[in-house]
Amino acid sequence: MQKKRGRRVLKVVLWGLLAVVVLGVGGILVWSQVGVMPAEPEPLAEVRADAAIHIEDAPQGIVMTPADGDSDRGLVFVPGAKVDPWAYASILQGLVDDGTTVVITRPWLNLAFFDLRGLDQFTSAAPDIDDWAVGGHSLGGVRACRLAADAEALVLFGSYCADDLSTSGLAVLSISGSEDGLSTPAKVNAARHLLPADAEMVEIDGASHASFGDYGPQAGDGTPAISRTDMHARVDELLQGFFAELPTR
Known part of the structure; x- marks a missing residue:
């Protein structure tokens, strides 16, 4: 019983x-x-209208390549949590125009934290390219740090690493915003020791967390004091300067 x-x-x-x-x-x-934050239609329409860029909605993600096919370097970019990947097409447009292939990933469940795919799962979208950087915004940047061991460079938008890359020898560009209410300047500075000593750290005056993508205001964020046009121009300037100095194979 x-x-x-x-x-x-x-x-x-x-x-x-x-x-x-x-x-x-x-x-x-x-x-x-x-609560997935959609891409704003106007900036995306401008990218689609750019005759110098070829866009493919591929299994690896959104693949943006120079229309003339002249590209010898690439960037795998990981979106922030619950942000439509298309929201980053415009801010990365100038980099593609300058000759860099960009693959914007689609994280599993819209959260990079759950996406366990390796970098090669995304670089396979452009197998002829040997030199790859990895980057990301917010939580996507944290994930990019995890993938950086297989890349030549790391780019952070309003983000910081949870992994210690201080002795990695990676070329790093970290772009943050003075008005970022989520990845605040204090948080970025607190994680600075996890990056190489020669990492390029740039804080854009007036930029908020959502200034790094075109998806509208975000809860908990600060109020931006920089226009979209000026923000994109500044980020484009920094990216092109950074990629121009990277060695190629």
Whole structure:
């Protein structure tokens, strides 16, 4: 009698645990799809209208290449949490115009934290390119730091590393914003020791967290004091200068 009662209790406990797991997984799936910040249509339309850029919606992500096919370097860029990958096409447009192939990833569940794919899963979109940098915005930047061991360079937009890359020898460009309410200047500075000593650290005056993409205001962020045009021009200047100094194979 006691054995039967014990088995019933065990079944109840096991079914209860299964229900908790199912509800937890279901909750994460629902949460990851709710509140995704879409790309603003006007900046994206400008990119699509750029005859110098070829855009492919590929399995590896959004692949932007110079239309003339003259590209010998690449950047894999990881979006911030719950941000439409297309929201970064415009701010990276100038880099492509200058000859760099850009692959903007689509993180699993819209969260880079859950995306465990290696860098080669994205660089396969342009197999002829040997020299790759990796970068990302916000949580995407944290993920990019994890992928940096397989890249030649690292680019951070309003982000910082959780991994120690201080002795990696990587070329690093970290761009932050003075008005960023999420990856605040204090947080960026607190993680500075995790980057190489010669990492290029640039704080853009007036830039907020959402200034690094075209997806509108973001909860918890500061108020930007820089226009989209000026922000894109400044980021483009920094990126082109950084990539121009990278050695090629």
